[in-house]
Amino acid sequence: MSLAPLARIPKAELHLHIEGTLEPELAFELAARNGITLPYADTEELRKAYLFADLQSFLDLYYSLMAVLVTEDDFEALADAYLARAAEQGVRHAEIFFDPQAHAARGVEMGTVVEGLHRALARSEARHGISTKLIMCFLRDRSAESAMETLEAAKPYLDRIVGIGLDSAEVGNPASKFREVYEAAGALGLRKVAHAGEEGDPSYVWEALDILGVERVDHGLRSLEDPELVTRLVRDRIPLTLCPLSNVRLRTIDMLEDHPLVKMMDAGLLCTVNSDDPSYFGGYVGDTFHAVHEALGIDHERVRELARNSFVASFLDGSAEDEALRARYIAEVEAYELDDISG
Numbered sequence: 001m002s003l004a005p006l007a008r009i010p011k012a013e014l015h016l017h018i019e020g021t022l023e024p025e026l027a028f029e030l031a032a033r034n035g036i037t038l039p040y041a042d043t044e045e046l047r048k049a050y051l052f053a054d055l056q057s058f059l060d061l062y063y064s065l066m067a068v069l070v071t072e073d074d075f076e077a078l079a080d081a082y083l084a085r086a087a088e089q090g091v092r093h094a095e096i097f098f099d100p101q102a103h104a105a106r107g108v109e110m111g112t113v114v115e116g117l118h119r120a121l122a123r124s125e126a127r128h129g130i131s132t133k134l135i136m137c138f139l140r141d142r143s144a145e146s147a148m149e150t151l152e153a154a155k156p157y158l159d160r161i162v163g164i165g166l167d168s169a170e171v172g173n174p175a176s177k178f179r180e181v182y183e184a185a186g187a188l189g190l191r192k193v194a195h196a197g198e199e200g201d202p203s204y205v206w207e208a209l210d211i212l213g214v215e216r217v218d219h220g221l222r223s224l225e226d227p228e229l230v231t232r233l234v235r236d237r238i239p240l241t242l243c244p245l246s247n248v249r250l251r252t253i254d255m256l257e258d259h260p261l262v263k264m265m266d267a268g269l270l271c272t273v274n275s276d277d278p279s280y281f282g283g284y285v286g287d288t289f290h291a292v293h294e295a296l297g298i299d300h301e302r303v304r305e306l307a308r309n310s311f312v313a314s315f316l317d318g319s320a321e322d323e324a325l326r327a328r329y330i331a332e333v334e335a336y337e338l339d340d341i342s343g
C-alpha cells in the first residue's frame, strides 16, 4: 500500500537506530551469507517474536539478531535498505544512530561498521535524495570505561561521525555514569544527545541536560511529569525526539491515543516525531506521522510544524553548506500541499 501524501511531507529523521531497521527478510539473507543459523524457522516465525513487554525484552531480541551483521557489505546493505524505505516516506535528512559496542562484543570492529555504513551514506544524496549524519551511541548498561574505549576506537573515523548518543537499558543506568566520556567527546568537537525519560523518570532528563550537556533529548516522553523540567526545555529550546510507535510497542503507554505529543506541543516543547526501530515497532517515520494524525487528530498545521521542527532540531547547522540545505528543506515543508489531503 502506498503511503498517503500527508505521511510523505518532507522531514528529517533524528531518532533512528540503524540496527533497528533490520527487516526479517534481510536478516535471513545476511544469516545465509554469513553461515549463521537463526533460532527461527522463517521470517514469519521471527515476526511473531516481535511482541515486547518492555524495553529490555525488545533489546534482547535486537541484540541477538545483530549476529547477522558481520562484514562491511552487511552494514552497507542495511543502511541502503533503510535509506530506500526512508525516501518513500518523505525523509530528506537522516541522523542515524549506531551501536558499536554491540558489534565489538561479537568481534566486529569499529572500522567495519563505520566504513560499511559510510559507503551507503556517501551516495545517499545522489541515490535516495537524503542527506545524512552518523551518531555513535554508547550502551548505558555497559561501563564508563567501555564507553571511553569506544570513543578511543572511533578516533580514526571522526570525520564520519557528527556526535554521540546514549542508549540501551535506561532505568538504573543514569547519565551521570558517562560524564567523563561526554566531556571528552565534547572536547573532540562531537555533538551530544542521549536517550532520557523513555522508561526513566524526569530525573534522567535532568541528568542528561545538566551532567552530559546534551543539545537534544531522545524521547523525553515523561517530561510533562515535571513542570520545572518543561520550563527548562522550553526556555533552552531543547528538542525532543519522540517515537510514538516505539512507546506503544514497548508498553510505555497503552495506546497511541494516550500519547502526550499534543500536550507536549501545547506546552511549547520543540517536539519531533521519529521511528526509533522501525522494523520492530510497526512503522517507518512517514507511517508514524500518519498514525499520530489519525490517533491524535493532529491537524495539518501541526503536521507541518512537526516536519519543520525536524529540520530545526537537526544538526544541519555546522556549516554554511548545511545551513543552506536546512533552509531549502524548510522551504519544501512550507510549500508542501496539505490542504487538499484528507489524510
Ligand code: HPA
Pocket (backbone or CB within 6 Å): 017, 020, 055, 062, 167, 168, 169, 195, 198, 246, 276, 277
Ligand atoms: O528504543 C530504544 N531505547 C533504548 N535503547 C535502544 N536501542 C535501540 N533502540 C532503543
Ligand SMILES: [Zn+2]
Pocket (backbone or CB within 6 Å): 015, 016, 017, 167, 195, 218, 276
Ligand atoms: Zn532510541
